[in-house]
Amino acid sequence: MSGHACPEHGPPSEPEHRFCEVCGRNLVTGEPASPSVSTTWLSSRTDSTACAGCGAAYAGDEPYCDHCGRRRPVGRDHAELDLGCVAGVTDRGRRRRGNEDAIAVGRTGSASAAVVCDGVSTSTHPDTAAHDAAEAGLAVLLAALADGADPEKATADGARAAAAAARATAGPDAGESPPSCTYVSGIATADTVTVGWIGDSRAYWLGADPACLTVDDSVAGQLAAGRSLPPALDADPESRALIRWLGADSDDPEAQVVSLRPAGPGRLLLCSDGLHHYLSDPTALAAASSGRLIDVARHLTTVALDGGGHDNITVAVLSFTPSGGSVP
Numbered sequence: 001m002s003g004h005a006c007p008e009h010g011p012p013s014e015p016e017h018r019f020c021e022v023c024g025r026n027l028v029t030g031e032p033a034s035p036s037v038s039t040t041w042l043s044s045r046t047d048s049t050a051c052a053g054c055g056a057a058y059a060g061d062e063p064y065c066d067h068c069g070r071r072r073p074v075g076r077d078h079a080e081l082d083l084g085c086v087a088g089v090t091d092r093g094r095r096r097r098g099n100e101d102a103i104a105v106g107r108t109g110s111a112s113a114a115v116v117c118d119g120v121s122t123s124t125h126p127d128t129a130a131h132d133a134a135e136a137g138l139a140v141l142l143a144a145l146a147d148g149a150d151p152e153k154a155t156a157d158g159a160r161a162a163a164a165a166a167r168a169t170a171g172p173d174a175g176e177s178p179p180s181c182t183y184v185s186g187i188a189t190a191d192t193v194t195v196g197w198i199g200d201s202r203a204y205w206l207g208a209d210p211a212c213l214t215v216d217d218s219v220a221g222q223l224a225a226g227r228s229l230p231p232a233l234d235a236d237p238e239s240r241a242l243i244r245w246l247g248a249d250s251d252d253p254e255a256q257v258v259s260l261r262p263a264g265p266g267r268l269l270l271c272s273d274g275l276h277h278y279l280s281d282p283t284a285l286a287a288a289s290s291g292r293l294i295d296v297a298r299h300l301t302t303v304a305l306d307g308g309g310h311d312n313i314t315v316a317v318l319s320f321t322p323s324g325g326s327v328p
Contacts, residue, residue, distance in 0.1 A: 039142050041106025044079035044090045044099075044314075045131050073098050074127040080294060081105045086112040086188070087293035088316035089301045093274055094309030101272050101314040102130035102181070104138040108146045111189045113138060114316035115158070118201050118272040120180040120245055129166040129179035133246050137162030137185060151187045151194035155257050158185055159196050163246045163253030170248035180247030183255070184214065186268045186316065190323040193268050196255035199245050202276050203258075206289050207266020207320070210282035213258050217244035265321045267296070274313035275304045293317040 004027040005011040077092040077099050085107055092099040100119030107113070117134040119126025141158030149157065162183050170178035182199025195203035200216040215225045219239035222229055229243070244252055267289055279285060279300070288303065289296045297315040304313045 039106065039108040039146055040083065041104060041138055041142060042081040042083065043104040043131065043135050043138075044075045044081065044102055045135070046073055046076045074125075074131045075099050075102055079103070080298070082294040083107055083112070084293075086114050086316065086318045087297050088114060088116075088270075088314070089294070089297040090314040091274075091301050091305065091309075091312065093312050094305060096312055098127065099312050100127040100130060101274065101312040102127070102134040103314050103316055104134040105316060106138050106142050108142045111145050111151075111187060112318050113141055113145070113185065113187045114270055114318055115141070115162070115183065115185045116201050116270045116272055116314050116316055117162070117181040117183050117246075118199065118274075118312070118314065120182070120242070120247070123177045123180040123247060124173065124175065125169065125179045126181055128169045129247055130181040132165040132169050133162035133181050133183055136165035137183065141185060141187070145187070151189060151192055152257050152259055155185055155187060155194050155196035156255060159183060159198060159255035160253045163198070163250070166246035167248045167250075176249075178248035180245050180249065182217075182242070182272070183246050184270050185255070186270050186318055188268055188318040188320045190321075192259055192261055193266075193318075193320050194257065194259040195268070195270075196257045198252070198255050199242055200240070201270065201272050201314075202280075204269040204271075204282050204285055205260065205262070205266060206269055206282070206286040207262055208264050210286040212280070212282055213260070215256070216240075217256075218242050262320060262322060265319075267293070268318040268320060269300075270316040270318075271300070272312060272314040274309075274311035275300055275315055277311065278304045278307035289317070293319060 081088045086105045088103045090101050090103045102117045105114045115134045115138045117130035119130040137158040140161035141154045144154035144157045182201045184197040184201040187194040197214045200218050203213045296317045300315045
């Protein structure tokens with residue numbers, strides 16, 4: 001679309017991107033991401049300089065420990081992110097060696113946003129795909145909001161940036177299973193709640209009439225929603241096999257988008273399947289979601305750990321207080 005490059009970070013990974021995937025600069029106008037609008041964000045990417053296996057210091061940017069050979073993790077085993085209006089927790093769980101989930105939370109002006117990505121465990125280096133996708137998606141989403149885009153457009157732009165970032169992680173050793181992840185984003189403004197997703201990470205509205213806002217991009221999820229599947233797919237109603245994801249072996253970067261205008265206050269919950277495997281009922285989730293946002297994220301993480309913690313667990317919670325509106 002723009003044909004322009006960021007003066008600091010070069011051209012975008014896809015020519016149709018309007019914003020730099022690193023700093024959010026508008027590539028059409030050349031202007032930095034709305035300098036008059038305060039924007040901040042956090043992610044679960046690790047900044048550790050020592051190997052978790054043996055304690056030896058990493059040598060520069062080497063991907064493996066020189067001492068024990070253990071792969072350098074991309075994310076933290078446990079991370080807690082709190083910006084007040086949006087908060088989140090990610091945890092390795094009880095049965096996984098590392099955390100392949102990623103979370104990024106941010107705010108710009110009066111809007112808050114979060115992205116949760118779940119690395120596909122059967123792919124190569126899924127934690128790399130998850131973190132690169134989460135950070136690129138949130139950076140572009142926030143930049144679009146700061147530039148005046150509506151939440152639906154910002155959601156779609158963020159998902160495309162995340163898809164491009166996940167594709168770019170495929171290296172020569174990726175083989176037939178390049179780094180892959182699922183994706184879900186959420187935005188809360190003064191008037192709307194907007195979510196976008198690719199895969200089976202979910203979004204829930206926790207207010208009056210709690211509801212799951214997403215439909216899993218899996219065989220079972222699509223069949224449960226009454227949707228038809230391509231003839232080539234096995235129509236097993238119990239199959240959790242993904243039919244959409246982000247990665248070099250996926251060519252569908254378009255998120256499904258849902259936007260609401262709730263009449264009353266509530267919360268927006270994003271989570272990986274490490275939580276909704278144990279607690280998926282919207283009413284039960286709403287009942288467990290009182291208190292500070294970070295405390296809600298901690299509590300729901302504990303619920304999954306106490307249930308068995310078979311997978312990585314990631315939970316993001318956003319606050320919504322309407323300025324006016326109506327039930328969708």
